[in-house]
Amino acid sequence: MSSDGKLLLRVTGVAKRFGSVIALRSAALELSAGEIHALMGANGAGKSTLVKVITGEFPADAGEIAVAGDVTVFRSPAEARRSGIVSVYQDPALVPDLTIAQNMRLARVPLEAVRGVMGDLGIERLDLSRRAREIDYPHLRLIDLSRALAAKPRILILDEITAALPADLTERVFAVVRDWRRRGHSVIFISHRMAEVAALADRATILRDGVTVGVTSTRDAQKTRDAQKMRDAEEQIVNMMLGAEVAKAAAEPAQRPRHDGARQGPPALEVRDLAYGHALSGVSFRLGAGEILGVAALEGQGQQELFDCIAGIRRAAAGEIRANGRALELRHPADAIRAGLVLVPANRLHALLPQRSVRENVALASFGRLGAWGPIAMGAERKRVESAVERLQIDRRASSEVRRLSGGNQQKVVIARWLAAGFRTLLCFDPTRGIDIGTKRQIYALLREVAAQGASVLLFTSELPEIRLACDRAIVLFAGRISGEMQASEADEARLLRAAHGLTAHERAPEPA
Amino acid sequence: MRAAGVLRGDSIPRSLSRHGRAAGMPLLFLASILATLAIHRDFGAFDVQSLALGALPLAMAATAQAIVVISGGIDLSVGSMIAVANVLSASLMQHASFRQSLALAVLVLVLGAAQGAINGVLIVLSRIPDIVVTLTTGFIWGGVALLILERPGGGAPSGFLDIGAGADLSPFLPNALILLIVAVGVIWLPVRSSRLGLSLYATGSDPVAAFRSGVDPRLARILAYGLGGIFCAIGGVALTMTTGIGAPLAGAYYTLSSVAAVVIGGVSLNGGRGGVLGPILAALLLTLLPMDLIFLNIDPNYGQVIQGTLIVLVVMVGGFAAFLQGRS
Numbered sequence: 054m055s056s057d058g059k060l061l062l063r064v065t066g067v068a069k070r071f072g073s074v075i076a077l078r079s080a081a082l083e084l085s086a087g088e089i090h091a092l093m094g095a096n097g098a099g100k101s102t103l104v105k106v107i108t109g110e111f112p113a114d115a116g117e118i119a120v121a122g123d124v125t126v127f128r129s130p131a132e133a134r135r136s137g138i139v140s141v142y143q144d145p146a147l148v149p150d151l152t153i154a155q156n157m158r159l160a161r162v163p164l165e166a167v168r169g170v171m172g173d174l175g176i177e178r179l180d181l182s183r184r185a186r187e188i189d190y191p192h193l194r195l196i197d198l199s200r201a202l203a204a205k206p207r208i209l210i211l212d213e214i215t216a217a218l219p220a221d222l223t224e225r226v227f228a229v230v231r232d233w234r235r236r237g238h239s240v241i242f243i244s245h246r247m248a249e250v251a252a253l254a255d256r257a258t259i260l261r262d263g264v265t266v267g268v269t270s271t272r273d274a275q276k277t278r279d280a281q282k283m284r285d286a287e288e289q290i291v292n293m294m295l296g297a298e299v300a301k302a303a304a305e306p307a308q309r310p311r312h313d314g315a316r317q318g319p320p321a322l323e324v325r326d327l328a329y330g331h332a333l334s335g336v337s338f339r340l341g342a343g344e345i346l347g348v349a350a351l352e353g354q355g356q357q358e359l360f361d362c363i364a365g366i367r368r369a370a371a372g373e374i375r376a377n378g379r380a381l382e383l384r385h386p387a388d389a390i391r392a393g394l395v396l397v398p399a400n401r402l403h404a405l406l407p408q409r410s411v412r413e414n415v416a417l418a419s420f421g422r423l424g425a426w427g428p429i430a431m432g433a434e435r436k437r438v439e440s441a442v443e444r445l446q447i448d449r450r451a452s453s454e455v456r457r458l459s460g461g462n463q464q465k466v467v468i469a470r471w472l473a474a475g476f477r478t479l480l481c482f483d484p485t486r487g488i489d490i491g492t493k494r495q496i497y498a499l500l501r502e503v504a505a506q507g508a509s510v511l512l513f514t515s516e517l518p519e520i521r522l523a524c525d526r527a528i529v530l531f532a533g534r535i536s537g538e539m540q541a542s543e544a545d546e547a548r549l550l551r552a553a554h555g556l557t558a559h560e561r562a563p564e565p566a
Numbered sequence: 567m568r569a570a571g572v573l574r575g576d577s578i579p580r581s582l583s584r585h586g587r588a589a590g591m592p593l594l595f596l597a598s599i600l601a602t603l604a605i606h607r608d609f610g611a612f613d614v615q616s617l618a619l620g621a622l623p624l625a626m627a628a629t630a631q632a633i634v635v636i637s638g639g640i641d642l643s644v645g646s647m648i649a650v651a652n653v654l655s656a657s658l659m660q661h662a663s664f665r666q667s668l669a670l671a672v673l674v675l676v677l678g679a680a681q682g683a684i685n686g687v688l689i690v691l692s693r694i695p696d697i698v699v700t701l702t703t704g705f706i707w708g709g710v711a712l713l714i715l716e717r718p719g720g721g722a723p724s725g726f727l728d729i730g731a732g733a734d735l736s737p738f739l740p741n742a743l744i745l746l747i748v749a750v751g752v753i754w755l756p757v758r759s760s761r762l763g764l765s766l767y768a769t770g771s772d773p774v775a776a777f778r779s780g781v782d783p784r785l786a787r788i789l790a791y792g793l794g795g796i797f798c799a800i801g802g803v804a805l806t807m808t809t810g811i812g813a814p815l816a817g818a819y820y821t822l823s824s825v826a827a828v829v830i831g832g833v834s835l836n837g838g839r840g841g842v843l844g845p846i847l848a849a850l851l852l853t854l855l856p857m858d859l860i861f862l863n864i865d866p867n868y869g870q871v872i873q874g875t876l877i878v879l880v881v882m883v884g885g886f887a888a889f890l891q892g893r894s
Contacts, residue, residue, distance in 0.1 A: 148767070150838035
């Protein structure tokens with residue numbers, strides 16, 4: 054490995070905003086020749102935006118990018134490619150209606166070179182006359198990687214290349230990336246997986262909320278493969294990623310009297326032996342009044358189907374859903390809403406009318422209750438909406454069109470709607486996806502408040518640490534079944550992950566004394 | 567595209583499934599030819615010629631529309647651009663010699679390219695949706711056509727008219743068909759087989775991926791509209807050849823008919839998929855159908871209803887085929 058320390062890329066003070074959403078505040082990055090440099094940060098920290106700014110997909114609002122000492126502004130990825138900077142983006146940059154061969158020709162990459170890299174990756178048998186549309190996502194990404202390497206970049210950027218890859222392909226990608234470093238080129242490697250970073254990277258730059266908060270060396274850990282050194286590096290990175298505030302909060306128990314789970318009366322929601330196609334089978338759990346039950350799972354383990362069934366969007370094939378002791382027949386979301394089961398979906402725009410005002414969006418679900426016949430009772434509507442908007446501290450600057458609000462505020466509008474309309478159980482599906490930490494905390498505080506007043510919450514989150522922060526109890530789904538159940542106090546990331554991989558399906562850890 | 571697929575040695579089923587929507591078009595065309603022969607037993611060279619003549623402007627309009635739609639846009643000014651080229655050529659050529667009229671035809675094509683490119687530039691710079699921009703420029707060009715020639719008139723030297731209307735260039739094919747083949751073969755095929763063609767398809771299919779692959783989607787869109795403008799101008803000049811005059815209001819028919827031809831011809835309105843062969847065959851079909859209905863002595867008003875119904879059926883069958891494909 055050559056590490057002569059020659060500076061190949063220097064990014065300083067890069068800022069970028071999209072409308073009211075600030076993606077990058079002040080990002081910095083220094084990349085030496087011949088190093089693999091990890092770029093890390095929580096969801097929404099600005100990693101992908103930084104990559105797109107570096108490769109000229111869109112211009113930065115502020116800041117400077119210097120390649121080998123020369124300040125450069127790329128106006129397109131093609132220009133960046135000509136300067137030897139090529140990225141494999143998170144969404145494959147292959148045109149779906151063109152064949153793979155045509156895609157290579159479009160990017161002016163010689164086919165033989167691509168075939169060579171595909172051979173190294175072990176996918177040389179893939180038919181190049183197939184259309185990109187017909188090829189599955191993991192292979193598309195490998196083809197994208199092959200195309201990137203065939204352009205012989207001196208800086209290769211990989212944005213979560215391993216996210217969808219099976220383990221054997223991941224190993225091959227690592228081998229190819231290490232080989233690239235051995236030839237003296239540099240790689241910027243984005244991944245959420247600490248183990249990968251520790252196994253591959255020489256240094257790591259950490260972004261939080263669009264700001265570079267630190268750079269740390271992972272070279273020792275990587276070279277010695279020493280378990281303790283890896284843990285130390287990991288610890289350091291996590292602390293920087295989360296920030297002192299959240300790291301502290303993550304270490305503390307939640308500041309709310311925990312739900313004891315033993316209130317009298319029927320549970321607010323009870324699911325018995327729920328089944329849906331191949332996605333769900335034999336799922337049973339109870340959710341008490343005033344309780345927040347977390348659902349943890351890796352991508353695609355049936356969580357979407359579970360929420361859809363309870364919200365009346367899909368019809369369960371078998372099993373029973375009971376609310377307050379009453380069995381429900383859910384044919385339509387309206388049935389679920391009448392039973393007090395209301396959904397806050399991950400994609401906020403699925404729940405909102407993006408071009409209408411905050412007021413209309415909040416009032417939407419209440420119309421039926423404000424006046425059964427005739428015109429909408431404007432005065433009553435305004436009062437209810439006002440109080441909900443007030444309570445959630447929704448940003449009022451852009452209240453005439455919901456689509457102009459930031460993601461976090463849009464999510465609040467969805468919740469405000471149900472506060473105005475009334476509900477018994479809130480079904481929150483990944484409500485904090487892509488939301489900044491500040492708003493996240495507001496949303497979790499709100500869920501706690503709602504629960505304290507007697508409503509219950511079923512909360513799926515893709516970010517495992519949040520289970521401990523926000524929930525009383527958690528269930529873990531694996532392959533459509535419940536693979537673990539635990540109190541929030543025991544739900545550390547390691548335990549959740551084990552269960553999410555189906556490893557603790559039958560062994561339940563003993564209760565702490 | 568279909569030809570290319572077969573040439574690469576694709577199996578026929580795969581080629582068929584790949585071009586699901588488009589595959590039906592040649593079959594449908596064949597069927598309608600057979601039906602025509604059954605209805606009109608002495609269908610002969612003269613009828614082929616009149617079909618080719620009648621279909622030539624629409625075939626050009628369909629080609630123009632197909633190129634724009636493939637690149638992810640839609641052009642509602644097609645009819646007006648044809649009208650401008652039609653009245654411009656008819657009024658300029660009225661007293662011209664044969665040689666002069668050829669030069670004037672080239673001039674009209676250049677102006678057509680500029681007209682189309684203006685659409686593209688307005689869309690790219692203003693970021694107003696294609697449908698709005700081309701609708702408004704369509705009104706403008708329609709007005710310009712009326713300014714050039716207030717009422718039907720003008721003309722062109724007979725030698726020039728014969729290029730389109732005659733049957734003397736080849737013993738087998740009417741001139742109009744040869745003109746069609748040459749226009750597509752000389753202008754579209756070279757583009758189609760170059761990287762430029764790929765970038766048009768790429769822009770229509772996924773502009774972000776195209777941009778990341780080194781295409782300038784804005785330039786691609788302007789070029790697509792420019793190419794469309796050229797084919798509209800050819801359509802307008804062809805209209806002069808086939809009718810002998812310029813008519814400022816004759817273009818209106820071509821806008822929506824070109825969209826119909828594109829849809830029947832298997833081009834995805836979402837962009838990125840299809841070719842120009844399907845729309846051209848569809849243009850011939852859309853011309854043949856009313857002829858058949860007249861032979862069958864059907865009231866022209868019913869003819870409209872029947873034609874519309876057939877278009878819906880064809881598109882539905884294509885959509886159903888694509889749906890089945892998506893499920894398998």
